[in-house]
Structure formats: C-alpha cells, structure tokens
Amino acid sequence: MDRNRPDNNRLPTFPQRMTERYHALVSEPQALSRALLSPPRKSFRVNRLKTDPDSAQARMENYGCRLEPVPWYADAFVIADYPPDSPRSEPLMLPQVLGHIHMQELASMLPPLTLSNELGNAERVLDACAAPGSKSTQIASLMANRGLLVANDKQFGRIRALKFNLERQGVLNAAITNHDLRHWPSGQHYPVILLDAPCSAEGTLRKNPHLLLRWNESLLEGHRSLQTQLILRAYDLLSPGGVLLYSTCSLAPEENEAVVDTLLREREHVTIEPIQVDGITLSPGVTAFENHRFDDRVAACARAWPHLHNIDGFFMARIRKS
Amino acid sequence: MMICPDDIRSRVVGYLMQRFGMRESLWQDYEFYQSSRGRIHLGPCELPDRPKPDSVGCLIARLQRTVKPSSALFQLFGQYVQREILNLDRDQTQRYLAGESLVLATDQIADCRPGFVMLRYDVLPLACGLLREGGQLENQLPRASWCRVDLL
Numbered sequence: 328m329d330r331n332r333p334d335n336n337r338l339p340t341f342p343q344r345m346t347e348r349y350h351a352l353v354s355e356p357q358a359l360s361r362a363l364l365s366p367p368r369k370s371f372r373v374n375r376l377k378t379d380p381d382s383a384q385a386r387m388e389n390y391g392c393r394l395e396p397v398p399w400y401a402d403a404f405v406i407a408d409y410p411p412d413s414p415r416s417e418p419l420m421l422p423q424v425l426g427h428i429h430m431q432e433l434a435s436m437l438p439p440l441t442l443s444n445e446l447g448n449a450e451r452v453l454d455a456c457a458a459p460g461s462k463s464t465q466i467a468s469l470m471a472n473r474g475l476l477v478a479n480d481k482q483f484g485r486i487r488a489l490k491f492n493l494e495r496q497g498v499l500n501a502a503i504t505n506h507d508l509r510h511w512p513s514g515q516h517y518p519v520i521l522l523d524a525p526c527s528a529e530g531t532l533r534k535n536p537h538l539l540l541r542w543n544e545s546l547l548e549g550h551r552s553l554q555t556q557l558i559l560r561a562y563d564l565l566s567p568g569g570v571l572l573y574s575t576c577s578l579a580p581e582e583n584e585a586v587v588d589t590l591l592r593e594r595e596h597v598t599i600e601p602i603q604v605d606g607i608t609l610s611p612g613v614t615a616f617e618n619h620r621f622d623d624r625v626a627a628c629a630r631a632w633p634h635l636h637n638i639d640g641f642f643m644a645r646i647r648k649s
Numbered sequence: 650m651m652i653c654p655d656d657i658r659s660r661v662v663g664y665l666m667q668r669f670g671m672r673e674s675l676w677q678d679y680e681f682y683q684s685s686r687g688r689i690h691l692g693p694c695e696l697p698d699r700p701k702p703d704s705v706g707c708l709i710a711r712l713q714r715t716v717k718p719s720s721a722l723f724q725l726f727g728q729y730v731q732r733e734i735l736n737l738d739r740d741q742t743q744r745y746l747a748g749e750s751l752v753l754a755t756d757q758i759a760d761c762r763p764g765f766v767m768l769r770y771d772v773l774p775l776a777c778g779l780l781r782e783g784g785q786l787e788n789q790l791p792r793a794s795w796c797r798v799d800l801l
Contacts, residue, residue: 377725390800410800418799424746425724425773451695473678475693479700486703494707497725499679500693502702512699 339539348544351617352578355634362634367533369406369417370397371428372436375468376497378427380404386422399606402468403436426495431461434530434631434641438521438574439465441602441645445519445570450474453517455508455561458485460492462523467498477517479504509556516566524554526575526582530640533633547581554586562594562648570600571646576639578632580616583642587612587628588621590646598647602629607636612644650705653681653689657712661689664716669767670731679706687712691722715764720776720790723767727774735766735778735786739801742770745778748795751786758784765789770801 341349341360349356373383380402387394391410397403409418422428439446439462446452446469457463458480467476478493478501480486486505493501508522527550532538558573565571575582591597602609612628614621631641653661658681665671682690682705692706709722723730735758741751745768763782768775779787 392800414799419796420800421742421770421773421798424796424798425775427773475695475697477697477702490704494721497707497721499691499706499725501706502693502696503704504697504700505703506700515697515699 339536341539342542344544345539345542348579348617352580352613353632353634358634359632362632362637363532363640364536365533365633367432367639368637370431370433371404371406371423372400372431372465373402373404373428374426374464374496375402376472377425378422383422383428387420387428390420392420397433397606399604400433400436400440403431403433405433426497429461429464429492429496431465432531432534432639434576434636434639435461436465437604437631437641438462438523438572438643439469441604441643442466442519442521442570442572443469446470449519451477451517452519453477453479453521453561453564455479455520455522455557456481456524457489457503458482459488460496462521463489463501464492464496464498466521467493467496467500470500472497472499474500476501477504478502479506479508481505481507509560511560511564513563515564516569517564518566518569520561520565520569520571521574522557522561522571523574524557524582524586526550526554526577527579528576529578530576530631530633530642533639547577547579550577550579551581551585554582555589558586558590559593562590562597562646565646565648567596567648569648571648573644573646575642577642578640580613580619580621583630583644584612584614584616584621584625584628585619587625587644587646591622591624596649598649599624599627600645600647601627602643602645607631609643610635612642650682650684650690650702653683657681657683657689660712661710661716665710665718668764669718669733671726671729675726675729682706689716717789718765718767718777720794723774723777727767727769730767730774733761733764733766734769735761735780736769737775739770742768742775742801743798745776745786745788746790746796746798748788748790748792750788753780753784753786755784 393408395405457478609629612625628644
C-alpha cells in the first residue's frame with residue numbers, strides 16, 4: 328500500500344467549500360471527487376539516454392509485470408499489475424535502480440512532452456522549479472543530453488534529490504543551481520523555460536489524500552501571489568520568440584488561469600498557444616469561475632482532469648514571447 | 650566547480666582508454682569539470698555565469714592515487730567498455746547492489762586484471778567494482794545507493 332494513502336475507510340472527506348468549487352468548475356463534480364479519491368495508477372517513463380522503450384518493456388514483461396501502453400506517449404507505460412509473487416506490493420526493479428526507467432505520474436510527463444519540438448534542438452533550457460527532477464530528466468532525454476539544461480530549485484533541501492535523479496538517469500547536459508527565480512540575474516535569456524510552479528497540489532489527491540486535511544481556500548491566494556511573481560520573472564527571462572511552459576498540478580483557477588490572466592495584463596507581446604498532444608484531448612482553460620472572469624485567451628491553456636483523462640489533475644499554459 | 654586543467658583531463662581520458670578501451674571521441678561533446686576532493690564531472694560545454702552552478706553533469710571519476718571510475722560512468726557508457734568486464738550472476742548482483750563485497754571464483758575473474766572493473770549483469774552495465782588479487786571484489790557503491798532489488 329502507498330504509505331501516503333490511508334485505507335479507504337479512513338479517507339478524509341472533501342471540505343464543503345471544495346465541493347462547491349467543483350460544482351462551479353466541472354459538469355460532473357461527483358465524478359471528479361470520486362476520481363480524486365481513487366487509487367492512483369503506477370506509471371513509468373523510459374529513459375532514452377540509457378535504453379529504448381522496446382527493451383524496457385521486454386524486460387519488465389519478462390519480470391511478469393503487466394504493462395499498458397499510453398496512447399499519447401510511446402515512452403510511457405502504466406503498470407497494470409506487478410508479478411503476483413513479488414516480495415513487496417511495489418517491488419524495486421533493476422531498471423529503476425539503473426535509471427533505465429523513472430516512476431513518474433503520467434500528468435507530470437505532459438509539460439516536457441508539449442515542448443518536445445523545441446527541446447530537440449534547444450541550446451539553452453531553464454527548468455525553473457526543477458526538484459525532484461522528474462521533468463528535468465525527461466527534458467534532458469528529449470534534448471538527447473545536448474545543449475545546456477539549467478535545473479534550478481530554490482529549496483536547498485530538495486537539491487539533493489534533484490542531483491540524485493539527474494545522476495541516476497545519466498544526465499550530462501545539466502547545471503544545477505539553487506536560486507530564487509524571482510531574483511534571477513538579469514541579462515540572461517532562455518529560448519525555452521519550464522515553470523512548473525509550486526502549488527496546492529490539489530490535482531494529486533489520488534496519491535496524497537492527506538492534502539485534503541490541510542486544504543484551505545485562503546492558501547490558494549498565497550500560492551497565486553508567488554506564482555504570479557514567478558511567471559512574470561520567467562517571462563522576462565524568455566528570449567524573443569521563445570516559449571515558456573507554465574504548469575501546476577492544481578485544479579484551482581486562482582493558481583492557473585488567474586496567473587496567466589495577470590501575465591496577459593502586465594506584459595506585452597504575450598501569445599498563449601494552443602496545446603496539442605496526439606492521442607489525448609485535453610480540456611480548455613476556464614474563462615470564468617464563480618464571480619471571476621478571465622481574459623478569453625486563457626481558453627487556449629490546457630487542463631487534464633482525473634475523471635476525464637484518468638491522470639492527475641494538471642494545468643498547462645504554453646506562452647510565446649512574440 | 651571549475652574546468653579541469655588539461656593535464657588532469659588527459660590523465661582521466663588516458664586511464665579510461667588504457668584500462669577499459671573507452672575511446673577519446675566519447676567525450677568530445679562534453680567538458681570535464683573538477684570539484685572538491687578530486688571529483689571529476691562530465692558536463693555541458695557551456696555553463697551559466699550567474700547564478701553559479703552547485704553541480705554539473707555526472708560524477709564520472711575520482712582522482713586518488715589512480716583514477717577511480719564511478720558507477721554512473723559505467724551505467725551510461727558501459728556499452729563502450731571493451732575490457733575489464735566482470736559478469737555477475739543473479740545472486741551476486743543482488744548482494745553487490747545491497748552493499749556486499751564478494752569473493753569470486755578464479756574462472757569468473759579470468760578475463761580481468763586486478764584493479765577497477767566494470768560489473769555487468771545480463772547485458773546491463775551495473776557498477777564499478779574493485780577486484781583484488783585472489784578474487785576479492787570490494788564494493789564501491791556509495792552507502793546511500795545500497796538497495797535490495799526485488800526484480801532482476
């Protein structure tokens with residue numbers, strides 16, 4: 328059993344206000360609540376710096392794992408079943424230890440994937456909030472270990488995990504920095520920036536149901552304030568013509584569309600580009616929530632919903648400085 | 650973290666070529682960096698000026714009396730290693746990854762000279778090991794990475 332996940336009888340219930348918000352956000356709020364409390368699926372991504380999907384799949388199936396392909400990403404698989412005779416419910420496998428595969432929630436694979444065209448020939452990439460490194464290692468894989476990936480995180484305590492994951496996956500093109508993005512030195516510009524911002528993580532309730540216990544609407548405002556400062560600074564660091572991918576694992580419009588809305592109001596030459604991933608139809612950004620109305624352009628943002636896409640709740644905005 | 654002086658880079662590259670047959674062109678797209686305690690990292694050719702990086706690329710070796718290759722080096726470039734390859738069986742692999750040192754039979758180490766060797770299980774490069782005269786294989790994995798692997 329997942330250590331973060333209490334058994335079904337002890338699952339916390341949704342705060343009343345959260346339920347009200349879901350009614351305002353989606354047409355099937357009960358389905359969303361049910362999906363948020365269902366057990367998460369185990370998934371992994373193949374690390375192309377060390378192996379290829381066919382080899383990894385063959386080895387895992389040889390162990391007796393039952394794998395399901397992911398229609399929108401050839402490098403990803405869902406582990407439908409571990410071998411029945413496994414000594415542990417989630418056995419440790421050699422490809423994990425050697426960095427051939429990386430256990431990663433499917434939704435978290437989306438931001439680098441949506442940047443894959445740019446990453447294939449990027450010379451400089453900034454992953455602004457990189458720890459613990461799932462997306463950074465995926466970015467390095469999509470860059471084929473070429474160019475420069477600046478993997479930054481403000482929290483010193485999380486740098487160790489970032490280093491560990493980058494090294495385990497054989498990432499050679501990364502420079503790890505420990506800096507507050509809001510105070511990033513001027514004069515440097517990046518053609519590709521990923522800002523996977525710190526957030527309430529409401530979309531990951533399947534894995535972390537204990538988050539319900541400390542959910543509070545007032546926390547969202549604190550997150551929104553920080554996220555707004557981060558997105559403005561990230562946009563300022565973007566080269567002309569460059570792409571900034573802003574993402575969170577939050578469902579709250581305050582942390583998503585409202586942040587992009589502020590960017591649209593406070594900066595010039597901002598274009599929100601539509602996000603298309605072959606094999607999955609993501610939902611559009613919301614342009615209105617309760618008594619808030621956002622710029623219509625935020626509809627080009629993309630949302631993943633647990634009850635519609637069977638992955639964690641996720642938000643992405645693909646922002647071009649034109 | 651600074652770019653390796655030429656003599657240190659040559660020492661590392663020369664050792665990897667001489668002992669393991671790893672050709673010099675493997676490193677041509679990357680830069681060698683030196684950090685504290687003789688750690689040699691292989692990383693990108695360009696680094697940001699500010700903020701200063703805490704760490705760069707992968708730790709590939711440590712400079713001691715000799716060059717000590719890292720397990721990360723073999724896990725990434727193991728397919729290019731041509732000699733000093735020691736194949737472990739399933740039980741030995743499990744024990745080595747759990748942090749044990751091993752005593753190996755003479756026929757198993759017949760192809761290897763004493764010194765650092767690349768360990769392999771099946772076709773997978775595993776780690777660096779230190780082979781002593783007489784078949785003692787000293788574990789070189791950092792304690793933090795010891796683990797009990799269930800599925801090999």
